[in-house]
Structures are given as structure tokens and as C-alpha cells.
Amino acid sequence: MEQKFFMGGGRVLKPELLEEPENSRAIDVPRWAGKVLQEIKSGNEASIEENIRAFAQEIRDSYANRNRSIIYMQNLLLTVIATANLIKEKENLIVEEEKEFLNRIYAYEHLTDMAVDVTAICVHISGLLGEQRDSYGKKQAMMALDYIKENYMNSEVNLNSVCSHLAISTSYFSTLFKSCTGETFIEALTKKRMEEARKLLENTSMKTYEVAREVGFSDPHYFSIAFKKATGRTPTEYAKENRTE
Known part of the structure; x- marks a missing residue:
């Protein structure tokens, strides 16, 4: 079994090579674990398999004994699990698989x-991390939408302010929010502001500059441009057509 395990595929080593030779090479397990974890996070199953197969081949080439x-293969798996950042519930599932493994x-006949x-x-x-990211992404997107509802009237609200509120980087949040909602944060913010502006124009006698201020625009002219882009009409035209008497 020692011989089969070491070489695989029925290839047999000479008895004197069952002990590690002086020229056996140590393997950088953390480096390999990092490469595997990178592919795990990207969700690339083929690359996960390719990297672990290459890791096994390096073990063979190093002339490590059984x-x-x-130990090398065990440490690779333990390092990956320890650094995968799974939430407790999902980590418990993997820990059970790890225990079975x-x-x-010591029953494996081949590496x-x-x-x-x-x-x-x-x-x-990799699959559990994908589920975890989706769940986290949806939660962050919902929190951002709530932030818009509560703060759309504040002209200081922007991408940086919501990311500061959520304690998340702008680049990661932008990708996450677009993936979950199908629109950018600014598009969602502008849509909410336009919805509220239409309500005010329909149900109050407020002037355009007053409506602009109420929905978070410090510049009435820019508000008019944004409103016409969203509705096809200026605020004044919209009010004349839709204002309740």
C-alpha cells in the first residue's frame, strides 16, 4: 500500500525509497492553500480540481513518504477551512465532512x-461561500434601500455616505448592489427622489425649488433636468397636468 499510495497508478518504488531521501523537498502548503482558496472564492470548480491535482503531483515529485x-494533504484542507471565513452554520457542515475525511x-491506497x-x-x-455571499449581498442591498428611504431628502446622500453607513468599500458595494437590484445605487436613489417629487407635485402647491429641496436636490436647475429625464416633462409641466385641484 505504501508503494501504491506514493506513486499511484500501480507504479512501484524501490524499497530504499520508501524512506524520504536526503534530497526530498519540503512543500509550501500555505502557498498552495492560498491558490486553492482563491479558486474556491471565485467558484471555479475546474480550477479547484486542477490546483489540488497539481498539489498532489508536487507531493509525488518531492519524494515525500506516505x-x-x-500530512501535506491534511494541512492543505485544514488551512483552507480555517481561512474560508464561512459563517458558523455553514462551517459546521464542512467540519463534519472534515471529520469523516x-x-x-489512512485508509487511502492512492494519493x-x-x-x-x-x-x-x-x-x-465554494458552493457554501457562494450562498453566503448571495445572502450577505441581499442583506446589504436591503439595508442600502432602507437607507435611501430614510435619507433621500438629504442632499449629502451619495455612494460614499451609504458605504460609510454600511462599513463596506465602494467598489465591492457597487458590484454587490447592482448584482442584487439590477441598478446602481445612484439610479435607485434618483428613482426614489423622483417618486417623491411626483407625489409632491401632484398633491401640493409647492414651487419647483421647494420640491427640489424636499427630495434632496440642492440645485433646482439640476433637479429639473433630472426630473425631465425621468418623466419626459419638466416639474412645471408635470404639475399642471397632474396636480390635484
Whole structure:
């Protein structure tokens, strides 16, 4: 079994090579774990498999003995799990798979078989991270929409202010918000402001500059341009056509 495990595919080592030779090379497991984790986070299953297969090949090429090979593969998986940043509920699912893997770790006859199981666990982690990102993204998007509802009348509201409120980077938030809502934050903010402006123009006798101020525009002229772009009419035209007597 030692010989089969080491080389795989029925290739046999000479007995004197079952112990690690002096020229055996140490493997940088954290570097490989980082590469695998990067593909896990990107959701690229083919690349996850490719990297773990390459890691297994480097173990073979290093002439590590069976026990050290097992330790390398085990440490790769443990490092990935420890740095994946899964929420507790999802991490518990992976921990159970990890326990099952560790229970059978010395029963593998080939390094390739072990690599296949490690790949399956890493693919599962990738799927759980995807679910976690979707859930987190929807939550952040809903919080941003609530922020718009509560603050649209403030002319200081912008992308930076909402990101400061949510404690999230502007680039990440922009991608996340667009993915969840189908529109940019500024588009959502402007849409809300236009909705409220129409209500005021329909139900009050407020002047254009007053409406602009009420819905978060410090510049009445810019408000008129934005309103016409959204409705096809100027605020004055819209009020004449829709204002309740």
C-alpha cells in the first residue's frame, strides 16, 4: 500500500525509497492553500480540481513518504477551512465532512483518491461561500434601500455616505448592489427622489425649488433636468397636468 499510495497508478518504488531521501523537498502548503482558496472564492470548480491535482503531483515529485504526504494533504484542507471565513452554520457542515475525511485518511491506497475527496470538500466550501455571499449581498442591498428611504431628502446622500453607513468599500458595494437590484445605487436613489417629487407635485402647491429641496436636490436647475429625464416633462409641466385641484 505504501508503494501504491506514493506513486499511484500501480507504479512501484524501490524499497530504499520508501524512506524520504536526503534530497526530498519540503512543500509550501500555505502557498498552495492560498491558490486553492482563491479558486474556491471565485467558484471555479475546474480550477479547484486542477490546483489540488497539481498539489498532489508536487507531493509525488518531492519524494515525500506516505505519512508526510498525508500530512501535506491534511494541512492543505485544514488551512483552507480555517481561512474560508464561512459563517458558523455553514462551517459546521464542512467540519463534519472534515471529520469523516480524517477518519478515513489512512485508509487511502492512492494519493489521487485522497485528492479527489479533498477536491469534493473544497467544491462544497465554494458552493457554501457562494450562498453566503448571495445572502450577505441581499442583506446589504436591503439595508442600502432602507437607507435611501430614510435619507433621500438629504442632499449629502451619495455612494460614499451609504458605504460609510454600511462599513463596506465602494467598489465591492457597487458590484454587490447592482448584482442584487439590477441598478446602481445612484439610479435607485434618483428613482426614489423622483417618486417623491411626483407625489409632491401632484398633491401640493409647492414651487419647483421647494420640491427640489424636499427630495434632496440642492440645485433646482439640476433637479429639473433630472426630473425631465425621468418623466419626459419638466416639474412645471408635470404639475399642471397632474396636480390635484
